[in-house]
Structure formats: structure tokens, C-alpha cells
Amino acid sequence: MPELPEVETVRRGLAPVMEGQVIAQAQVNRPDLRWPFPPLMAERLTGRRVMALRRRSKYILADLDSGETLLIHLGMSGRMLVSGDPLGRFVHDHPAAEKHDHVVLDMANGARITFNDPRRFGAMDLLDTATAENHKLLAVIGPEPLGNDFNEPYLVAALKGRNTPVKSALLDQRIVAGLGNIYVCEALFRARISPRRKAGQIAAARVAGMVPIIRQVLAEAIEAGGSSLRDFRQADGELGYFQHSFDAYGREGEPCRAAGCTGTIARIVQAGRSSFYCPLCQR
DNA sequence: ATGGGGGCCTGCCGGC
DNA sequence: TGCCGGCAGGCCCCCA
Numbered sequence: 001m002p003e004l005p006e007v008e009t010v011r012r013g014l015a016p017v018m019e020g021q022v023i024a025q026a027q028v029n030r031p032d033l034r035w036p037f038p039p040l041m042a043e044r045l046t047g048r049r050v051m052a053l054r055r056r057s058k059y060i061l062a063d064l065d066s067g068e069t070l071l072i073h074l075g076m077s078g079r080m081l082v083s084g085d086p087l088g089r090f091v092h093d094h095p096a097a098e099k100h101d102h103v104v105l106d107m108a109n110g111a112r113i114t115f116n117d118p119r120r121f122g123a124m125d126l127l128d129t130a131t132a133e134n135h136k137l138l139a140v141i142g143p144e145p146l147g148n149d150f151n152e153p154y155l156v157a158a159l160k161g162r163n164t165p166v167k168s169a170l171l172d173q174r175i176v177a178g179l180g181n182i183y184v185c186e187a188l189f190r191a192r193i194s195p196r197r198k199a200g201q202i203a204a205a206r207v208a209g210m211v212p213i214i215r216q217v218l219a220e221a222i223e224a225g226g227s228s229l230r231d232f233r234q235a236d237g238e239l240g241y242f243q244h245s246f247d248a249y250g251r252e253g254e255p256c257r258a259a260g261c262t263g264t265i266a267r268i269v270q271a272g273r274s275s276f277y278c279p280l281c282q283r
Numbered sequence: 284a285t286g287g288g289g290g291c292c293t294g295c296c297g298g299c
Numbered sequence: 300t301g302c303c304g305g306c307a308g309g310c311c312c313c314c315a
Contacts, residue, residue: 003308034291058309076309077293119292121309164286173310180308229308230295271287
């Protein structure tokens with residue numbers, strides 16, 4: 001799924017057609033995704049104006065003029081596609097409904113936002129805007145990696161004493177928000193740190209070095225419109241292209257691209273997920 | 284408290 | 300062609 005750069009890309013695509021606009025009609029085609037939708041979700045969305053579209057970690061938050069906030073998570077395979085946009089920046093005609101179109105928002109400006117999610121690991125909920133941060137799913141999430149609270153002293157302290165592999169630690173949303181399998185692999189490659197190394201065992205200076213690297217990888221990916229492997233699309237249906245910049249992810253058996261390194265990218269399984277790394281230069 | 288594994292779903296790809 | 304196993308960008312929950 002969408003990790004932070006993909007979610008941010010979707011948010012940026014939706015903002016021009018949603019912010020300040022009224023949801024003329026919300027259509028909800030099933031009772032749940034990963035969890036049941038909140039009661040009367042369609043009714044609570046219909047007629048509401050979207051005041052702001054925000055992102056927290058991998059969640060999109062749409063603040064409504066009713067004092068409620070629509071929380072959206074794309075799970076592994078969720079897409080939000082825009083059609084019928086009066087600005088002419090998106091597919092103009094509404095395409096035929098497709099399998100797994102679970103929620104459709106028709107905006108008063110003519111734009112239609114379709115949430116499609118084959119695997120249904122995504123989620124939607126409605127929460128009070130004033131206390132949104134306290135929502136069960138948001139309360140435990142760590143600092144935004146592109147924000148000021150994610151800094152060298154913080155990460156050093158957060159990894160200190162951790163007996164888990166650094167790969168697992170960086171995937172832990174309580175430590176840092178928004179990283180997923182791809183960007184952890186890429187950040188560790190750039191930092192030349194093995195995903196197998198115990199988090200608490202890495203020298204503080206090397207841990208600190210990961211902070212600007214994580215920021216840089218995410219910033220580059222956002223700039224590229226995210227990574228498209230199988231399902232990810234931007235809100236306008238276009239592909240992201242950061243996948244062409246991967247040094248590690250998905251490159252098993254291919255030569256390491258680190259300067260002067262003669263290694264080959266390997267794939268191992270950690271906590272049930274693939275880790276791609278160069279055993280020669282990542283230590 | 285921390286770490287590891289199962290499970291939730293569907294779709295796709297490669298091998299036979 | 301068809302079937303089957305394996306795999307997939309996430310994350311909650313249970314167990315040791």
C-alpha cells in the first residue's frame with residue numbers, strides 16, 4: 001500500500017477539488033471495509049463542506065463543517081480517483097463503476113471521488129474534529145518524519161535498548177509515522193545499515209545519520225508522485241515514478257548500486273515481510 | 284513491556 | 300487453459 005509519500009500524493013491530488021467544496025452526495029456501497037463504517041456515514045457526509053484536507057502518517061483527514069472529521073486509510077490496495085473535475089485536470093467524464101468501488105463522493109463542483117479497494121484493508125471513520133488526535137488509531141502514532149519532532153536526539157532515544165531488528169523498529173508506527181516496507185528498505189540502504197542489526201546496538205552517530213536520510217528519501221518520493229508497483233495511482237490516475245529510483249526494494253539478485261560496492265542485493269524475510277539489502281555494504 | 288506471528292482480503296504471477 | 304502456491308506497499312490483536 002500507500003506509504004507516506006503515496007498518501008501525501010493522493011492528498012495533494014484531492015485537495016484542489018475537495019477543499020472548500022460541498023459533498024453533494026455520498027454513496028456508500030457496503031457496510032464496512034476493515035471495520036464497520038460509522039452509523040449513517042453517508043448521511044453525515046452528504047451536504048457537508050470540506051474545510052481542509054490533512055494527512056497524519058498514512059491517514060487522510062477531511063475536516064467537515066459539521067465538526068466531524070472523515071478519517072481515511074487506504075490499506076494495501078486503496079485508491080481514491082477523481083473524475084469529472086471542472087478544473088479540467090482530471091478525467092472529465094465519470095467512468096463506469098468498477099468492482100470494489102466502495103464509497104463515492106460527488107462534490108458540488110462536479111468532481112467525483114471514488115474510493116476503490118479490492119483487498120478491503122482500508123478504513124473510514126468519522127470522529128470529532130476537536131479530539132481527532134485522541135482517536136484510537138491516531139493516538140499511538142509517533143512523530144511525522146518530515147516534522148520537527150522527528151530529530152536526531154529523538155531517534156537515538158527511541159531506538160535505545162531496543163532488541164528488535166532496526167527494520168522492524170522503523171516499521172513500528174509508534175517510533176516514526178508513515179514508513180512502510182519500501183521506504184525502510186531504501187533508507188537503510190542509503191544509511192548502509194543492515195536491516196538485521198538490532199536497533200539498540202547501532203552507534204548513536206549512525207542512528208542520527210538515519211534522520212536526514214529518511215527525510216530525504218520521503219521528500220524525493222513525494223516529489224516523484226510516490227511509487228507505483230501494482231495498484232497505486234495518483235488521484236488523477238497517473239502512476240508515481242519513484243519505483244525507478246529504488247536501490248534496494250525489489251532488486252533481489254541485482255548489483256548493488258553503492259559507489260564502489262561489488263555486492264548483490266539479497267532478500268530475507270523479517271517478521272513475515274521481505275527485506276531487500278546489500279549484505280556487503282550494509283552492516 | 285516487548286517482540287513475533289496470525290489473520291484479515293483479493294488479485295496476480297509463475298510453475299506445472 | 301486451469302489449478303495451486305506464493306506473494307503483495309498495512310496493521311490490529313493475541314500470545315509467550
